[in-house]
Amino acid sequence: MNDPLRNEYDVVGRPTPKKDGILKALGRAEYADDISMPGMLHGKLLRSPHPHARIVRIDISRAQALPGVRAVVTGKDFPGVKYGNLPQTRDYLPLAIDTVRYIGEEVAAVAAIDEDTAEEALDLIEVEYEPLAAVFDPEQAMLPGAPLVHDNATANVSAQVAFEFGEVDKAFSRADYVREDVYETQPVKQGMLEPHACVGQWDNSGKITLWSCKMSPYVVWRQLAMGLGVELGSVRVVQTVVGGGFSGGKQEAMPMDFCAVMLSRKTGRPVKIVHTMDEVLTIGHMRHPMKISLRTGTDKNGRILAQHCKMIANGGAYSSIGGFSMYLAGAMLNIPYRIPNIRYEAKRVYTNNGFCGALRGHTNTQICFARDSQLELIAADLGVDPIEIRHRNALQPGDETSNGFRIGTFAFDECIDRVVQLSGWREKRGKLPKYRGIGFGCGSHISGARLMGHSASAAEIRVQEDGTVHLSTGSTDVGQGADTVLSMIAAEVLGVEVNDVRFALVDSDSTPVDPGTFGSRVTFFTGNAVKRAAEDARRQLAEIAGQRMKANPDDLVFRGREIISRRDDRQRMSLKDAVRWGAFQTGRLVISHGTYAAGDEKIDFRTGHGNLSPAYNPSACAVEVEVDPETGQVKVVGFWGADDSGFPLNPLAVKGQVIGATVMSFGHALYETLVRIDGKVMNPSFRDYKMPLTTDVPKLTDFQHSNVITWEPEGPFGAKEAGQGAGTGVIAALANAIYDATGVRLNSLPLSPDRIRFAIKQKYETERAGKESPVAAE
Amino acid sequence: MKNLLPISLRVNGETHDVLVPPWRTLLEVLREHLGLTGAKRSCQEGQCGTCTVLIDGKAVNSCLYLAVEAQGKDIQTIEGLATGGNLDQIQKSFVQKGGIQCGFCTPGFVLATKSLLNENPNPSEDDIRTAMVGHLCRCTGYVQIIEAIQDAASQLKHESGN
Ligand code: FES
Numbered sequence A: 001m002n003d004p005l006r007n008e009y010d011v012v013g014r015p016t017p018k019k020d021g022i023l024k025a026l027g028r029a030e031y032a033d034d035i036s037m038p039g040m041l042h043g044k045l046l047r048s049p050h051p052h053a054r055i056v057r058i059d060i061s062r063a064q065a066l067p068g069v070r071a072v073v074t075g076k077d078f079p080g081v082k083y084g085n086l087p088q089t090r091d092y093l094p095l096a097i098d099t100v101r102y103i104g105e106e107v108a109a110v111a112a113i114d115e116d117t118a119e120e121a122l123d124l125i126e127v128e129y130e131p132l133a134a135v136f137d138p139e140q141a142m143l144p145g146a147p148l149v150h151d152n153a154t155a156n157v158s159a160q161v162a163f164e165f166g167e168v169d170k171a172f173s174r175a176d177y178v179r180e181d182v183y184e185t186q187p188v189k190q191g192m193l194e195p196h197a198c199v200g201q202w203d204n205s206g207k208i209t210l211w212s213c214k215m216s217p218y219v220v221w222r223q224l225a226m227g228l229g230v231e232l233g234s235v236r237v238v239q240t241v242v243g244g245g246f247s248g249g250k251q252e253a254m255p256m257d258f259c260a261v262m263l264s265r266k267t268g269r270p271v272k273i274v275h276t277m278d279e280v281l282t283i284g285h286m287r288h289p290m291k292i293s294l295r296t297g298t299d300k301n302g303r304i305l306a307q308h309c310k311m312i313a314n315g316g317a318y319s320s321i322g323g324f325s326m327y328l329a330g331a332m333l334n335i336p337y338r339i340p341n342i343r344y345e346a347k348r349v350y351t352n353n354g355f356c357g358a359l360r361g362h363t364n365t366q367i368c369f370a371r372d373s374q375l376e377l378i379a380a381d382l383g384v385d386p387i388e389i390r391h392r393n394a395l396q397p398g399d400e401t402s403n404g405f406r407i408g409t410f411a412f413d414e415c416i417d418r419v420v421q422l423s424g425w426r427e428k429r430g431k432l433p434k435y436r437g438i439g440f441g442c443g444s445h446i447s448g449a450r451l452m453g454h455s456a457s458a459a460e461i462r463v464q465e466d467g468t469v470h471l472s473t474g475s476t477d478v479g480q481g482a483d484t485v486l487s488m489i490a491a492e493v494l495g496v497e498v499n500d501v502r503f504a505l506v507d508s509d510s511t512p513v514d515p516g517t518f519g520s521r522v523t524f525f526t527g528n529a530v531k532r533a534a535e536d537a538r539r540q541l542a543e544i545a546g547q548r549m550k551a552n553p554d555d556l557v558f559r560g561r562e563i564i565s566r567r568d569d570r571q572r573m574s575l576k577d578a579v580r581w582g583a584f585q586t587g588r589l590v591i592s593h594g595t596y597a598a599g600d601e602k603i604d605f606r607t608g609h610g611n612l613s614p615a616y617n618p619s620a621c622a623v624e625v626e627v628d629p630e631t632g633q634v635k636v637v638g639f640w641g642a643d644d645s646g647f648p649l650n651p652l653a654v655k656g657q658v659i660g661a662t663v664m665s666f667g668h669a670l671y672e673t674l675v676r677i678d679g680k681v682m683n684p685s686f687r688d689y690k691m692p693l694t695t696d697v698p699k700l701t702d703f704q705h706s707n708v709i710t711w712e713p714e715g716p717f718g719a720k721e722a723g724q725g726a727g728t729g730v731i732a733a734l735a736n737a738i739y740d741a742t743g744v745r746l747n748s749l750p751l752s753p754d755r756i757r758f759a760i761k762q763k764y765e766t767e768r769a770g771k772e773s774p775v776a777a778e
Numbered sequence B: 001m002k003n004l005l006p007i008s009l010r011v012n013g014e015t016h017d018v019l020v021p022p023w024r025t026l027l028e029v030l031r032e033h034l035g036l037t038g039a040k041r042s043c044q045e046g047q048c049g050t051c052t053v054l055i056d057g058k059a060v061n062s063c064l065y066l067a068v069e070a071q072g073k074d075i076q077t078i079e080g081l082a083t084g085g086n087l088d089q090i091q092k093s094f095v096q097k098g099g100i101q102c103g104f105c106t107p108g109f110v111l112a113t114k115s116l117l118n119e120n121p122n123p124s125e126d127d128i129r130t131a132m133v134g135h136l137c138r139c140t141g142y143v144q145i146i147e148a149i150q151d152a153a154s155q156l157k158h159e160s161g162n
């Protein structure tokens, strides 16, 4: 085995610029909205203005008569088959047929010669609605007599999960210390800059093609076939360059996708639909807002004995991946701390809001906010140092968690220490000037998940006669650098340069089937598949070269685009000559494939027991803030993070991932929320939905991240996840830093100026009144 | 029929005569009429900077700029930055320093950098942050973008021998 600390590799482990960077820098990368086809029409969607209503009648005649309009579709044009992620939660239609369940739900679509005309036609579609009683708050939605969002969901419960690991009651009865706190998180959006966009084509032969910016094109492929009621083989999904995803609508088929192909069927022309940012921010797909009640029992030294988590998630009008989200939040209670006894009760509730699903850090972010906020309070109450309490509870390599996660490499203690040292924690904590504070937070994440449905990854390689390598996978580059890291893996195995490898975008007609990009699975799962495919190609090449060079294939090494005999390095041939000789003289083509399925372990989703991921990544961070007591404004002045991503295959990309995840968490902690009144999003614009700007991140010298390098035996070349875990502890760190700076603790997100200002004022007034009791806002 | 206006635009040194409705933005005309899709359409209200082009060397949001107003001006889009197939130094720095992930914000940032360095070849970190405040990037967390801009500034300074 190579020593990762002394990089003996030619390709992996070296900072490598993103392969598609040049095309993107030139402005020549083709995103879905950049596609233009002869005769192409433009589509627009009509959305419900009501949070809950029955559709009595839709009259499209005036819209159809508008010059320039080519077709109008409504729900009745589709077969009425519901689609969705999990078999038990398929509740979504391409267009609403008789009921709309949230403001923004799609009810009709128009194709016209240009967007202006399509937009104008939307105004001419007459929809008669019969408004129904609506419900927006999940707790009210569960009360008897509450309006039902879906008739078949009793008490509006869309998914319900209850787990018990260990002996919870017994453990609580043994505890020296118990506390319970309630935390609330808000609806936040993915916030990618590229709005959803697609081009649909339904040709005369019945072939249905969708070009779209999808992270998981094969999920879309299946859902399209499902909702259109056609055979899978007639559907083709072609991935365009993805302008940011972070899960959500780019993970699944959306009404726009169905409408684009159906409008194409009606018109015989390709139809493009692009959401406006207003639409993106109004419609579904966002992080689940959660109310998390967390009860924790510890011994007198702060060792956690048991946790009981009750969670209610506001799921919005549809399920998306929400059923899985409820499992996941409970699973995430098990990392990165040792919690021997866990009880978890979660309900995801339908309401008449935009629906929720996955978003970077999927449910883990919310759980980490609650847990690491509370841990700080426990430490304070017990007089245990806040760093020490984390060490005391840290999971260790070789542990098995109470739900059956098997922890392999896990340098959590080292991450904590690294952050303490980088941040100057000991010199700062409790020693900073008034209204300046520093807080600590920890997180963790999976390296891909073993799912009930499609889990395994596959890769195909063809080595061409010029020595270049054509790599195709079903995973997508969404900006995270899959194109580069997967190419690096292939290049390392085959002894070529990264630029010799061509990475294909997904096309369901030609690339191998794969679940896609989510759950930090690509480098790990697809990376392993690529490694195996490359090893198979290398084996084939060694046989060809061995025959040609009269050498034993086992003696051949691949380096510098050459195949060289280990026994006598004068015996060598170029890779391309081997490919040519094989193809021309012996008829052997170098075509290989590899798969990775993460073993045959299974999760029992009813009990929650099982080893979800082949590897886990711990992280820790400290953040320093300055709070303006007059305005409640928080300035992040310093951030220091560390995580164990195994062996970072492309340090340049890993840095980009962890910093990107971190800053996204700044936004989710401090600024972002969808402001909703009776289901109506009041801030569907980047003017009012505030995401972090260049001026919101600390100075470069005070913004540091460090990789604690381990070697994960199951990962490709020792790698683990990098894109999500690093962001999960950030929100609690900010809440803890604000507490350190001001003495006020906020349990609801976002930690916005108005809340902070109000809490400071309240604290001040309480103190002036001479009361001693601590103040918590909300 | 729509009320169409003949206008003439000089883009990346070439003159284009097009017939457009008078309310068309420069972004729409560049993308739909001239096939220059490097400027991206995102918020369409001046909040994100993905649609940035240079007008007489200054970065503007082309989604807020009417095409008719751009007549007689020198318009530069991302497609016009590389010369003879070679990346401009700013583009190179963005690629090398990891300033590009999904790339949707990249053309805007690159052109805004061009505009910044035209005015201030020696920007401090704060100058860079202030100049880029109208540009969102959801992927990078800005660190590698700022590093790319610093790198471009120092490489260009080096080139020009100052
Ligand atoms: S699209 Fe012009 S600023 Fe956002």
Ligand code: FES
Residues within 6 Å of the ligand: A193, A243, A244, A479, B099, B100, B101, B102, B103, B104, B105, B106, B136, B137, B138, B139, B140
């Ligand atoms: S690289 Fe994706 S938005 Fe900046």
